[in-house]
Amino acid sequence: MKSTVGVIGGGQLARMMIPPAVSLGVIIKVLEEAPGMSAELAATGVGDYHDLDTVLSFAKTVDVITFDHEHVPQHVLHALVEAGVPVHPGPDALLYAQDKLLMRHKITELGLPSPDWAAISNADELGAFLDAHGGRAVVKTARGGYDGKGVRVVDDKNAADDWFTVLAEDGRGGSLIVEELVDFVRELAQQVARRPSGEIAAYPVVETVQKGGVCAEVIAPAPTATDAATGLDGSASTVAEVARDIAVRVAEGVGVTGMLAVELFETRDGRVLVNELAMRPHNSGHWSIDGAVTSQFEQHLRAVLDLPLGSTRPRDAWSVMINVLGGPVGQFMQDRYPAVAGEFPAAKLHSYAKESRPGRKVGHVTVSGARLDDVLADARAAAAFFED
Amino acid sequence: MKSTVGVIGGGQLARMMIPPAVSLGVIIKVLEEAPGMSAELAATGVGDYHDLDTVLSFAKTVDVITFDHEHVPQHVLHALVEAGVPVHPGPDALLYAQDKLLMRHKITELGLPSPDWAAISNADELGAFLDAHGGRAVVKTARGGYDGKGVRVVDDKNAADDWFTVLAEDGRGGSLIVEELVDFVRELAQQVARRPSGEIAAYPVVETVQKGGVCAEVIAPAPTATDAATGLDGSASTVAEVARDIAVRVAEGVGVTGMLAVELFETRDGRVLVNELAMRPHNSGHWSIDGAVTSQFEQHLRAVLDLPLGSTRPRDAWSVMINVLGGPVGQFMQDRYPAVAGEFPAAKLHSYAKESRPGRKVGHVTVSGARLDDVLADARAAAAFFED
Numbered sequence: 001m002k003s004t005v006g007v008i009g010g011g012q013l014a015r016m017m018i019p020p021a022v023s024l025g026v027i028i029k030v031l032e033e034a035p036g037m038s039a040e041l042a043a044t045g046v047g048d049y050h051d052l053d054t055v056l057s058f059a060k061t062v063d064v065i066t067f068d069h070e071h072v073p074q075h076v077l078h079a080l081v082e083a084g085v086p087v088h089p090g091p092d093a094l095l096y097a098q099d100k101l102l103m104r105h106k107i108t109e110l111g112l113p114s115p116d117w118a119a120i121s122n123a124d125e126l127g128a129f130l131d132a133h134g135g136r137a138v139v140k141t142a143r144g145g146y147d148g149k150g151v152r153v154v155d156d157k158n159a160a161d162d163w164f165t166v167l168a169e170d171g172r173g174g175s176l177i178v179e180e181l182v183d184f185v186r187e188l189a190q191q192v193a194r195r196p197s198g199e200i201a202a203y204p205v206v207e208t209v210q211k212g213g214v215c216a217e218v219i220a221p222a223p224t225a226t227d228a229a230t231g232l233d234g235s236a237s238t239v240a241e242v243a244r245d246i247a248v249r250v251a252e253g254v255g256v257t258g259m260l261a262v263e264l265f266e267t268r269d270g271r272v273l274v275n276e277l278a279m280r281p282h283n284s285g286h287w288s289i290d291g292a293v294t295s296q297f298e299q300h301l302r303a304v305l306d307l308p309l310g311s312t313r314p315r316d317a318w319s320v321m322i323n324v325l326g327g328p329v330g331q332f333m334q335d336r337y338p339a340v341a342g343e344f345p346a347a348k349l350h351s352y353a354k355e356s357r358p359g360r361k362v363g364h365v366t367v368s369g370a371r372l373d374d375v376l377a378d379a380r381a382a383a384a385f386f387e388d
Numbered sequence: 389m390k391s392t393v394g395v396i397g398g399g400q401l402a403r404m405m406i407p408p409a410v411s412l413g414v415i416i417k418v419l420e421e422a423p424g425m426s427a428e429l430a431a432t433g434v435g436d437y438h439d440l441d442t443v444l445s446f447a448k449t450v451d452v453i454t455f456d457h458e459h460v461p462q463h464v465l466h467a468l469v470e471a472g473v474p475v476h477p478g479p480d481a482l483l484y485a486q487d488k489l490l491m492r493h494k495i496t497e498l499g500l501p502s503p504d505w506a507a508i509s510n511a512d513e514l515g516a517f518l519d520a521h522g523g524r525a526v527v528k529t530a531r532g533g534y535d536g537k538g539v540r541v542v543d544d545k546n547a548a549d550d551w552f553t554v555l556a557e558d559g560r561g562g563s564l565i566v567e568e569l570v571d572f573v574r575e576l577a578q579q580v581a582r583r584p585s586g587e588i589a590a591y592p593v594v595e596t597v598q599k600g601g602v603c604a605e606v607i608a609p610a611p612t613a614t615d616a617a618t619g620l621d622g623s624a625s626t627v628a629e630v631a632r633d634i635a636v637r638v639a640e641g642v643g644v645t646g647m648l649a650v651e652l653f654e655t656r657d658g659r660v661l662v663n664e665l666a667m668r669p670h671n672s673g674h675w676s677i678d679g680a681v682t683s684q685f686e687q688h689l690r691a692v693l694d695l696p697l698g699s700t701r702p703r704d705a706w707s708v709m710i711n712v713l714g715g716p717v718g719q720f721m722q723d724r725y726p727a728v729a730g731e732f733p734a735a736k737l738h739s740y741a742k743e744s745r746p747g748r749k750v751g752h753v754t755v756s757g758a759r760l761d762d763v764l765a766d767a768r769a770a771a772a773f774f775e776d
Contacts, residue, residue, distance in 0.1 A: 015410065019410050022403065022404075025721060025724075025739025025751065026722065065458070201733075242640065289411070293756075308733065315703045324672040333413060333491065334414065337412075345698050346701065348411070350411060350412075350413075351413025363413065
């Protein structure tokens with residue numbers, strides 16, 4: 001089998017691929033952006049992923065290329081494919097994680113449910129959309145947004161003028177996306193893995209709680225409190241079934257290889273709508289490291305190597321993952337281990353080996369168990385130790 | 389906190405410390421015996437652990453020293469301690485894992501149950517022991533044995549003459565150990581972790597099945613079929629309680645820091661006897677990587693860093709670990725993944741990245757679940773794929 005996986009990008013997602021690579025006996029090599037990044041242990045190169053020569057010479061040392069992030073430019077990706085390098089996910093799939101406008105067109109073409117949306121090029125078009133949607137909407141840049149960046153809630157047709165100006169100066173005729181402000185009861189995320197040969201494995205849908213546009217808390221599986229939804233074929237279904245069906249159709253429709261996360265809104269009136277796509281391991285799946293038979297990181301390695309996928313069975317009834325954001329500046333998560341580990345012997349502590357600064361994701365905590373109330377309380381309390 | 393752990397020895401036990409080190413954000417550095425060993429990814433040095441200068445300069449790059457094996461000479465260990473390096477386990481504890489004769493004296497001094505045993509220096513002393521024990525016994529060299537080496541079942545007083553000759557030529561007055569051939573119903577292993585500050589955490593006792601003196605199969609926890617034993621204080625106890633009490637008393641009596649494994653015999657007449665000690669992660673605990681909240685490798689890191697210990701709770705009712713011994717010469721375990729992973733999506737596959745040769749431990753497979761019969765059958769069938 002091909003057994004050296006090359007990861008472009010040295011962040012925490014690359015870092016968290018290291019443990020399953022070691023367990024499976026898969027060699028992992030990381031091209032990091034700068035020395036000393038989170039995935040340093042597996043770094044075999046340092047360089048700019050925008051530079052084709054850098055990426056091509058890294059690719060010569062591995063059997064398959066995958067990613068820590070979605071920012072590698074299309075021309076670099078296509079050059080890799082032309083050079084005969086297996087790239088997973090491939091450029092034609094990854095495009096829909098890179099460009100939110102193309103994603104909305106594709107989701108609509110696949111017959112999957114989106115919030116009302118439009119491509120807009122000027123303030124008047126924004127104004128018309130606002131008039132038709134109660135005066136408020138979400139405006140997004142097609143490219144470059146993550147963790148709440150490039151996303152703006154607006155109630156004034158001139159509130160995105162700065163972005164329109166940038167697009168006009170760019171001169172490539174790009175548009176912004178405007179979307180209805182969805183009246184959701186909660187946010188969900190559905191992950192599936194897909195191999196190049198077509199096999200798909202779905203994880204249980206999870207509930208995600210965002211704070212300031214950043215994922216703060218994940219409950220796996222999503223509790224079934226509001227568990228009635230309209231299926232893709234109009235049938236009565238559970239929210240979990242609809243979420244899984246949507247993600248499977250996206251994975252197949254777009255030809256994703258590796259992990260896919262579909263961020264979803266569950267609306268007050270029982271609809272499940274596609275919010276965003278991510279084609280890599282995703283923050284909403286970190287619970288699976290400790291909470292599922294096969295973690296999303298092992299699954300991603302299996303998928304990009306075209307190996308049979310592993311069981312996605314949860315190990316306990318509930319797992320809750322809390323991100324550790326910030327903490328005292330200049331400290332590391334592990335500085336607090338003596339206190340936290342003593343109080344919470346069953347909490348799984350994950351540090352990304354990053355120095356703390358306010359709002360920075362430096363690690364996460366997962367607790368699993370039989371009762372959701374207990375699991376939630378322990379996970380929150382353990383994570384809180386790191387942030388004050 | 390001190391957060392760089394140095395591991396002497398580059399074998400699979402060092403390798404399996406890498407995933408929890410990455411998760412916890414602990415830096416791990418390995419001094420391997422030769423380039424390209426199993427723990428290569430974390431190797432920062434190559435050298436001979438018998439050489440004091442090599443070990444001392446490696447120790448300067450880490451906060452605490454621990455081990456992949458028990459072969460580092462006492463004079464090297466003591467020099468480390470004198471140089472102010474935290475060494476876990478320390479030389480005074482490790483001595484009892486290095487020398488089986490000293491171990492037997494210590495176990496007896498601690499009031500813990502051993503098979504009948506004696507130190508012997510010549511064939512006549514062996515003959516006298518054989519006469520008193522039905523004509524058969526086990527002879528062991530005090531040092532250098534592992535995986536069935538340095539152990540011999542004898543029924544003739546001259547059957548250890550070659551070893552006596554070596555001891556006589558050595559001229560240091562050493563002895564062999566002779567032990568009664570225990571009529572055991574099964575072999576068990578009890579693991580505990582102990583921190584320098586004294587906290588102890590015990591894993592459930594497991595059943596181990598040896599083939600040719602090598603651990604082949606581990607069932608966690610040990611089934612309770614013959615579950616009546618005489619406690620250390622003469623009370624009626626369960627086998628699990630007696631096993632745990634023995635290991636805790638050894639850990640405290642000897643001052644072990646890090647993981648301790650006590651290999652035990654359960655006899656037909658309800659006794660639990662100490663067979664061997666190991667002061668490091670142990671083959672009988674590999675199940676815990678996938679089967680317990682805190683794996684023995686994470687626990688070892690926590691213990692040697694003097695961090696609070698993690699929960700030893702099993703994740704499922706049963707876990708079965710099967711060693712993969714050998715397989716087609718020159719292949720790697722991962723060459724068989726396409727077949728095995730498809731048949732057994734819930735099997736956790738662990739490769740030590742070693743080329744196969746007959747009888748060599750190249751990896752292991754663990755399956756966890758609710759029914760022991762199913763778990764055993766799946767684990768055995770999955771492991772068998774690798775060996776033909």
